[in-house]
Amino acid sequence: MPRREAKVAAIVDSAWKLAREHGIAGVSLHALAREVGMRQPSLYAYFDSKLALYDAMFADGNRRLIQQLDLVKLPRDPRAALKKFFAEFVAFALEDPARYELLFERHIPGFTPSPTSYVLAEEVLARAYKVINEVGITKQGDIDCIVAMVAGLMEAQLSNDPGGNRWIRHLNRLVDLYVDDALERSRQS
Amino acid sequence: MPRREAKVAAIVDSAWKLAREHGIAGVSLHALAREVGMRQPSLYAYFDSKLALYDAMFADGNRRLIQQLDLVKLPRDPRAALKKFFAEFVAFALEDPARYELLFERHIPGFTPSPTSYVLAEEVLARAYKVINEVGITKQGDIDCIVAMVAGLMEAQLSNDPGGNRWIRHLNRLVDLYVDDALERSRQS
DNA sequence: GTCTATACATCGATAGAC
DNA sequence: GTCTATCGATGTATAGAC
Numbered sequence: 001m002p003r004r005e006a007k008v009a010a011i012v013d014s015a016w017k018l019a020r021e022h023g024i025a026g027v028s029l030h031a032l033a034r035e036v037g038m039r040q041p042s043l044y045a046y047f048d049s050k051l052a053l054y055d056a057m058f059a060d061g062n063r064r065l066i067q068q069l070d071l072v073k074l075p076r077d078p079r080a081a082l083k084k085f086f087a088e089f090v091a092f093a094l095e096d097p098a099r100y101e102l103l104f105e106r107h108i109p110g111f112t113p114s115p116t117s118y119v120l121a122e123e124v125l126a127r128a129y130k131v132i133n134e135v136g137i138t139k140q141g142d143i144d145c146i147v148a149m150v151a152g153l154m155e156a157q158l159s160n161d162p163g164g165n166r167w168i169r170h171l172n173r174l175v176d177l178y179v180d181d182a183l184e185r186s187r188q189s
Numbered sequence: 190m191p192r193r194e195a196k197v198a199a200i201v202d203s204a205w206k207l208a209r210e211h212g213i214a215g216v217s218l219h220a221l222a223r224e225v226g227m228r229q230p231s232l233y234a235y236f237d238s239k240l241a242l243y244d245a246m247f248a249d250g251n252r253r254l255i256q257q258l259d260l261v262k263l264p265r266d267p268r269a270a271l272k273k274f275f276a277e278f279v280a281f282a283l284e285d286p287a288r289y290e291l292l293f294e295r296h297i298p299g300f301t302p303s304p305t306s307y308v309l310a311e312e313v314l315a316r317a318y319k320v321i322n323e324v325g326i327t328k329q330g331d332i333d334c335i336v337a338m339v340a341g342l343m344e345a346q347l348s349n350d351p352g353g354n355r356w357i358r359h360l361n362r363l364v365d366l367y368v369d370d371a372l373e374r375s376r377q378s
Numbered sequence: 379g380t381c382t383a384t385a386c387a388t389c390g391a392t393a394g395a396c
Numbered sequence: 397g398t399c400t401a402t403c404g405a406t407g408t409a410t411a412g413a414c
Contacts, residue, residue, distance in 0.1 A: 141358075167334075
């Protein structure tokens, strides 16, 4: 890795550290520069603007998520694979709420992922769709529902009891409940 | 209503207007003062701080929600009543996303509702619990699940398609699915 | 590439006259 | 209660020397 790219990576890492400490919106360029041992204007040698920094973080977060999803060995059984996929996704979110906030919520005014960063987000989405499809769920409405249910459990867990499992422990049961119903409905039609 | 309280109410109303335009975090005292035809420091005759303004908005929002929930005539059938209650709640949220953000999410750094404002939020919660209990769901885990599911649908609707019904149209079906399952489980034990 | 210095804006909050 | 004036902090971004 060239020295410049290594530096960029180090800056992004420090930015994540600040985001974990003060929230994703609480990352300031002054604090970031201090964290990496530079002065604030020097950051502009690596990022054109603060939104460009967020964009690099967005891409980095999605890349890490893809990598983490790649590492997990999914069971052959589609249902078990779906549960494992969701569990991995949830673990990724709970591991770093600020990262989840940047990747999946829209709390930074003016920030929109650049096209090249967004393809990474679409890659994540594509993998989710694949594992959902393979369990036999193909209708858009059913996919929307199951994704929204999982997100609902995850957000409740994140905002009310991060680190616990009060909501997340129901994940597999809810997935079974919905998938059984969806398959039954498609069998009948 | 005394003149002073009328003025406070007018300021809060204008604050909601700004929140709808620029997000709940985007409300500034300068803009708010301009909106009500005053200078920024004059606002301090009505609110001790910006957080005190947010607290007044929080109380106001909950009061409006309670009022809206009071107006709706719930069917005698508990299941139908539950659906109607959720529908009303969702309508309230979709009607003003910024208001939902202040009342039910924690996006304002440093803001915590005062005790007197928080009792209003608890009143809302108590009404939700009542209508859920009356359908036969009493275990905390089941309540958590159904609330998280509804919230998941609502947040997906809010952030991806406000004004539409792509997610919300599945609300009643999901409620039936979960309630049927919960009742079946409690029947068996 | 990194620095110093600074521009420029926004914001919440206070002082004190009227 | 409302105003003018201003403080003080924070923040992004730019200019220009080295």
